[in-house]
Amino acid sequence: MALIIGIDVGGTHADGVLLDGDQVLTKNKVPVDQEKLSEAIITLLRSLLPEPPAKPGAIHLSTTLCTNAIVNDALDEVGMFIQAGPGMNPEFLNCGDHVCWLDGAIDHRGKVVKKPDQDLIDQAVARFGRERLESVGIVTKFSHRNNGHEELVHDQVKPHFAHSSMGHRISGLPNFPRRVYTTWLNAALKSRFSSFQEAMDQGLERLQLDCPCHILKADGGTIPFATAGHFPCESVHSGPSASVMGCLALTPSQEDAILLDIGGTTTDIGILAHGTPLLEPYGVTIKERPTLIRSLNTRSIGLGGDSAVALDVAGFTIGPHKLGPPMGFGGPVPTPTDAMIVLGAIEAGSRQQARAAMALLDPEQPAEEVAGQLLAAFAEQVREAVAEMIEELFDRPVYTVAALLERKKIHPREVIVVGGPAQAMAAPLGQVFQLPCTVPLHFEVANAIGSARTRATLQVSLYADTADGSLSIPETGCREKIRSYFDMEDAEKKVMEVITALAEERGIGTLPEIDFLERQEMNTVRGFRTSGKIISLKAQIRPGLEQL
Amino acid sequence: MSRCMPSAPTSTGLVLFPAFDWCISPTHPEREERLLYTKDQLIEEGLEDVNNISFFNPEIAAHHDIDRVHLCVPSSRKLLTESHLISAGGAIRAARAVMEREVEKAFAVVRPPGHHAMQTVFGDRGFCIVNIEAIMVEYIRRHYGIRKIAIVDTDCHHGDGTQDIFYNDPDTLFISLHQDGRTLYPGSGFLHESGGPSAPGYTINLPLPPETSEEGFDMAMERAIMPILDAFEPELIINSAGQDNHYTDPITNMNFTAQGYARLNRRLNPDICVLEGGYSIEGALPYTNLGIILAMAGLDTSHVREPDYDPANFVQPPEMNSYIGELCDQAVALFAGREQLRREQAEQGVVTTDKRIYYDTTGFDVRESRSYHLCPHCPGFTEITAAGLDRQVHAFSIPFNACPRCHTRAKDRFQKSSGDGHSQVVLQDRIDDLYELK
Ligand SMILES: [Zn+2]
Ligand SMILES: [Zn+2]
Numbered sequence: 001m002a003l004i005i006g007i008d009v010g011g012t013h014a015d016g017v018l019l020d021g022d023q024v025l026t027k028n029k030v031p032v033d034q035e036k037l038s039e040a041i042i043t044l045l046r047s048l049l050p051e052p053p054a055k056p057g058a059i060h061l062s063t064t065l066c067t068n069a070i071v072n073d074a075l076d077e078v079g080m081f082i083q084a085g086p087g088m089n090p091e092f093l094n095c096g097d098h099v100c101w102l103d104g105a106i107d108h109r110g111k112v113v114k115k116p117d118q119d120l121i122d123q124a125v126a127r128f129g130r131e132r133l134e135s136v137g138i139v140t141k142f143s144h145r146n147n148g149h150e151e152l153v154h155d156q157v158k159p160h161f162a163h164s165s166m167g168h169r170i171s172g173l174p175n176f177p178r179r180v181y182t183t184w185l186n187a188a189l190k191s192r193f194s195s196f197q198e199a200m201d202q203g204l205e206r207l208q209l210d211c212p213c214h215i216l217k218a219d220g221g222t223i224p225f226a227t228a229g230h231f232p233c234e235s236v237h238s239g240p241s242a243s244v245m246g247c248l249a250l251t252p253s254q255e256d257a258i259l260l261d262i263g264g265t266t267t268d269i270g271i272l273a274h275g276t277p278l279l280e281p282y283g284v285t286i287k288e289r290p291t292l293i294r295s296l297n298t299r300s301i302g303l304g305g306d307s308a309v310a311l312d313v314a315g316f317t318i319g320p321h322k323l324g325p326p327m328g329f330g331g332p333v334p335t336p337t338d339a340m341i342v343l344g345a346i347e348a349g350s351r352q353q354a355r356a357a358m359a360l361l362d363p364e365q366p367a368e369e370v371a372g373q374l375l376a377a378f379a380e381q382v383r384e385a386v387a388e389m390i391e392e393l394f395d396r397p398v399y400t401v402a403a404l405l406e407r408k409k410i411h412p413r414e415v416i417v418v419g420g421p422a423q424a425m426a427a428p429l430g431q432v433f434q435l436p437c438t439v440p441l442h443f444e445v446a447n448a449i450g451s452a453r454t455r456a457t458l459q460v461s462l463y464a465d466t467a468d469g470s471l472s473i474p475e476t477g478c479r480e481k482i483r484s485y486f487d488m489e490d491a492e493k494k495v496m497e498v499i500t501a502l503a504e505e506r507g508i509g510t511l512p513e514i515d516f517l518e519r520q521e522m523n524t525v526r527g528f529r530t531s532g533k534i535i536s537l538k539a540q541i542r543p544g545l546e547q548l
Numbered sequence: 549m550s551r552c553m554p555s556a557p558t559s560t561g562l563v564l565f566p567a568f569d570w571c572i573s574p575t576h577p578e579r580e581e582r583l584l585y586t587k588d589q590l591i592e593e594g595l596e597d598v599n600n601i602s603f604f605n606p607e608i609a610a611h612h613d614i615d616r617v618h619l620c621v622p623s624s625r626k627l628l629t630e631s632h633l634i635s636a637g638g639a640i641r642a643a644r645a646v647m648e649r650e651v652e653k654a655f656a657v658v659r660p661p662g663h664h665a666m667q668t669v670f671g672d673r674g675f676c677i678v679n680i681e682a683i684m685v686e687y688i689r690r691h692y693g694i695r696k697i698a699i700v701d702t703d704c705h706h707g708d709g710t711q712d713i714f715y716n717d718p719d720t721l722f723i724s725l726h727q728d729g730r731t732l733y734p735g736s737g738f739l740h741e742s743g744g745p746s747a748p749g750y751t752i753n754l755p756l757p758p759e760t761s762e763e764g765f766d767m768a769m770e771r772a773i774m775p776i777l778d779a780f781e782p783e784l785i786i787n788s789a790g791q792d793n794h795y796t797d798p799i800t801n802m803n804f805t806a807q808g809y810a811r812l813n814r815r816l817n818p819d820i821c822v823l824e825g826g827y828s829i830e831g832a833l834p835y836t837n838l839g840i841i842l843a844m845a846g847l848d849t850s851h852v853r854e855p856d857y858d859p860a861n862f863v864q865p866p867e868m869n870s871y872i873g874e875l876c877d878q879a880v881a882l883f884a885g886r887e888q889l890r891r892e893q894a895e896q897g898v899v900t901t902d903k904r905i906y907y908d909t910t911g912f913d914v915r916e917s918r919s920y921h922l923c924p925h926c927p928g929f930t931e932i933t934a935a936g937l938d939r940q941v942h943a944f945s946i947p948f949n950a951c952p953r954c955h956t957r958a959k960d961r962f963q964k965s966s967g968d969g970h971s972q973v974v975l976q977d978r979i980d981d982l983y984e985l986k
Contacts, residue, residue: 088842092554108589288553527798
């Protein structure tokens with residue numbers, strides 16, 4: 001069995017595990033200086049290495065590099081080439097000061113309405129050059145149907161800039177504003193990510209490690225480190241995804257289930273449908289910008305062990321802020337952690353101070369009583385957020401009669417909890433959800449385990465228009481001619497071919513089961529005659545665990 | 549709330565349900581493909597992420613919601629498929645979103661359409677079986693107690709079904725502007741069709757000449773529709789938002805544009821829109837629907853242009869302008885005289901009219917006779933007999949605004965009538981919300 005190292009970098013420290021199959025051989029934790037991320041990771045790696053001559057077969061890394069760059073506004077300035085065509089006024093698009101608005105358009109069916117003006121492109125190249133920009137992003141509306149204009153601009157600007165990103169390569173999904181923001185973000189992260197990559201490569205070399213290294217993505221999957229250099233935005237928001245995959249690894253489930261990761265100030269919620277984590281319809285929202293970065297359907301609520309608590313006639317207010325450590329650890333205001341100390345669910349901390357915290361909330365009642373009520377209120381707020389998520393899942397738009405009639409609601413059968421306060425919260429959560437509530441073994445390194453056990457994910461989208469005789473698979477830049485009798489079977493074959501090639505390119509050994517999604521086949525009729533067919537099909541390797 | 553996406557000044561709900569798995573027949577204009585490109589455009593625009601724009605799935609209307617409006621022969625259960633219930637349910641969902649203040653306005657982009665479906669229904673007429681706006685209107689009245697409602701039908705075809713359903717209701721102002729019936733299906737919709745004896749002047753038809761363009765629609769809005777609406781003071785404005793006036797529509801002859809539809813919508817300021825026709829599925833609908841949605845939401849529509857849009861193509865000859873101007877004056881005069889006409893007509897006791905209704909999809913006729921039992925205090929009740937396809941119905945229809953005396957009178961009549969072998973007798977009671985059959 002191959003040895004795998006999983007590392008999860010958080011805000012203040014990084015956790016790591018060395019796994020042999022599903023056995024945890026070593027676990028460790030090191031503090032992290034976000035400015036010197038690669039150093040901390042290499043240090044942690046060294047401590048996790050197996051006894052020679054054994055060597056790890058792979059390293060999986062969930063890193064905050066890009067997330068932090070975004071939070072701290074440490075993004076590169078990007079030169080954007082945007083072709084919006086007819087539609088909404090695109091001026092709202094907020095991606096820096098360097099935007100070249102291209103004229104021309106591609107329509108909803110991928111037909112070229114008009115090519116972008118050459119002079120505009122030339123002028124922008126010169127201007128971006130003068131402004132010493134190193135990274136450019138190129139996006140057109142409907143480039144998932146026809147990447148022609150993105151490629152055309154790309155060919156011309158590529159020689160002038162160190163980094164370039166095209167919208168259609170990052171995602172095959174529709175949604176132009178998201179495509180613009182995703183491309184911009186990707187371009188803005190490229191130089192930072194490549195420096196990180198260099199530092200890591202050197203570190204790995206020093207440790208004489210030559211095994212494959214994979215980066216965790218937000219969608220509960222991994223991507224090879226080398227490929228991530230082209231798509232650094234994919235590494236954003238991988239923390240919640242590590243946590244979901246960790247829960248899955250520690251408590252395999254075939255049911256609908258709720259996954260909770262309770263931290264100091266937030267609780268992350270994930271949902272499993274028949275044991276598979278659910279994805280967002282488009283992608284994660286970053287810095288108020290909706291993107292096409294494929295992501296698990298998770299939600300973070302401002303509710304954690306260290307959240308500040310107040311009590312008034314309306315009940316407990318928990319969070320969203322933290323005003324220092326819990327009172328039991330010398331902090332200024334009552335927190336849920338104090339309630340856990342009072343109830344004996346946490347051994348550490350001053351029980352006397354924690355009781356004082358409860359008395360501050362309600363002097364009339366015994367501290368145990370207040371503590372119980374507080375944790376019940378905490379659990380209830382989690383339950384409400386979960387109920388809302390389940391409702392939203394049910395309300396996702398559908399477009400066919402069959403889909404509308406077949407919609408099913410998620411019915412969770414269990415709750416799986418990880419994170420610091422997990423054990424203390426299991427009972428109150430079980431109570432409000434009226435479901436069995438599990439805290440898995442090794443829950444404190446769930447994210448690192450999730451990172452280690454996660455397999456690669458892939459998605460490709462095919463759009464074929466037999467009236468036009470054209471086929472497009474944006475993620476690979478494929479655009480080719482097809483015959484008029486191209487059908488769904490051909491589409492499946494083509495998609496399998498492409499996904500297999502892509503998997504090989506990304507070092508995925510045995511291809512896991514491929515899901516075909518959103519199968520749509522529609523006749524196009526012109527003048528009361530069938531003129532062709534529009535076929536669309538998506539295929540994915542769904543988020544899952546590497547089979548042992 | 550994302551600061552990096554636009555915010556709609558008016559919160560707007562969308563029921564976008566293209567029913568990709570339903571058609572009348574594979575090559576019929578009302579086929580699976582119809583809203584494909586519209587959906588593609590709306591999704592690619594990122595409307596789902598615009599602040600204050602919300603998407604809703606349709607609900608499934610109950611047969612009871614249908615029976616509140618229609619007299620289906622043999623029955624709503626036999627005539628309707630799930631697709632029709634979903635289309636009507638889409639309109640209901642849009643209305644509910646507005647009435648329950650989830651959003652300020654809503655647009656049901658659903659199919660199949662409904663405005664050719666009349667009160668009696670024997671089958672499919674002009675791509676419609678049931679009148680989804682009318683079902684929505686009576687649902688709103690039933691559940692939210694709204695009385696005065698204006699329906700403005702901007703489809704290129706005369707909204708003869710909606711006209712038929714509300715013909716004798718002075719609490720529903722029905723305005724239809726459409727291509728002149730002498731040149732287009734269904735061949736009706738002239739100024740003199742102006743309402744039943746209890747509601748004269750409450751049906752306003754503006755038959756526009758073929759090739760009418762932005763100017764003509766602007767004129768109709770400014771000189772007739774808006775002044776009439778202002779005088780009527782509706783509690784709710786509904787737009788039957790057909791988009792077949794577009795210059796690229798294959799089955800009509802008008803010269804209207806996405807810019808024009810957006811401007812019309814902005815001026816009309818409807819609370820709820822319901823999609824009707826529109827069969828230029830690639831060249832028009834993606835742009836007209838987007839224009840209407842952005843206008844409803846109060847967002848900038850200036851970039852919504854068809855790829856080949858050129859304002860120079862939309863100039864109208866002066867004769868056309870003066871013709872439309874005159875039409876507007878006549879419509880305004882007609883509406884101004886409505887109360888006097890009503891007083892004159894209420895004296896008549898019972899007024900009977902006959903008509904023949906043609907069902908074009910399968911090709912058969914229905915003969916219908918209507919007796920308006922008038923009343924000085926209310927619109928009275930209506931007695932309807934209709935026969936076609938070897939079936940017959942004899943119905944008493946009590947409007948929501950009938951007075952207690954008329955309510956009792958109609959129920960008594962129903963009790964005393966007896967069905968003979970092949971004729972069913974129906975009581976459609978919108979006051980007690982009952983539909984009885986014998
Ligand atoms: Zn029409
Ligand atoms: Zn009366």
